[in-house]
Amino acid sequence: MSVRVVVADDQELVRIGFGMILQAQPDIEVVGEAGDGAEAVDAVRRLTPDVLLLDIRMPVMDGLEAARRVCAESDCKVVMLTTFDLDEYVYDALCAGASGFLLKDVRRDDLVHAVRVVAAGDSLLAPTVTRRLVADIVRRRRAEAAAEVTPTRLDGLTAREVETLRMLARGLTNAEIATTMFVSEHTVKTHVSNVLSKLGLRDRVQAVISAYETGLVTPGGGEHNDPS
Template sequence: MSIRVVVADDQELVRSGFSMILEAQQDIEVVAEAGDGLEALAAVRRHTPDVLLLDIRMPHMDGLEAARLVCAESGCKVVMLTTFDLDEYVYEALYAGASGFLLKDVRRDDLVHAVRVVAAGDSLLAPSVTRRLVTDMIRRRRAEAAPEPAPARLGALTAREEETLRLLARGLSNAEIATTLFVSEHTVKTHVSNVLSKLGLRDRVQAVICAYETGLVTPGSP
């Protein structure tokens, strides 16, 4: 079954270029393109794609508001597109439910990989820039308001699930977590699924945010 994708960007050349790259893959189908946030939202509602590549800065409705609505209304995974790796909107996009982001100068192979990773239910946590964004975002949030105490929010987790969350927040992959905990990858996937379910989180990105907000992990910790 093909991964169904909507590409939304107000720059036609960028939009067409991404679409051509993705359409060249046997397992990916671009079902629609959109030139602004309203068109992107309408395309998701009409085509029910698996992944939405969404530019942050667009006319009529910006990518942030579109991401918030798409994530609230559907199971479509949102990947934000941005020109700058420290775009202020990226912080809010992650809170809105986006599964990660890509710079517009992303390499062809990395774009394809990102779509496949997100469609499979994972998130774009591997690039160091994403981890830096999450860390900086949490610094800002915790400076504005006291974080929710970890016991109050994490009490439903078992000790092994809490450790899995801690390793997730450090940016480890399932394979790396399995090695660290001396368990199978299948067991790690089960732990991750339990963490998301018990804490009411959409994906791994929100799990990382939760780990920082509760103080389970602190910026700069090993």
């Protein structure tokens, strides 16, 4: 079954270029395009794609609001497109439910890989730039969120689940976590599922943000051994 994709960008050449790259893949089908945020939301409602490539800075309705609506209304995975790797809206987009982001100068193979990864239910955490971006923006936002987000959010997690969350924040895959914890990948998947469920999170990207915000992991690689 093909991965159904909608490409939303106010620059026609970008839409066409990304569409041609994706449509050339045997397992990906571009089912629609959108030139602004409102059109993107409407396209997702009408076409029920698996993945929405969505520019952050859009006319009529910006990409952030569009992402928030799409993630709230559907199971469509959202990948934000941005020109700058430190776009101030990326953090908000991830918190709104986006599964990751891509720079607009992304390589052809990386674009295709990203769509497949997100469609499979994973998040764009592997690239170093993603982890660096999340860490940088969370560091600047933690002071603002301190009154609302506290380490007590982690009190409901077991020790194993806390350790799993810590490793997710470091960017480890399920296989790598399994090796480190000396358990099966199935067990890791269960831990990840429990973490997301208990913390009310949509996916692994939001789990990483939560780990930084609660102080379980700090920008620069420091970690707290006791989340409470």
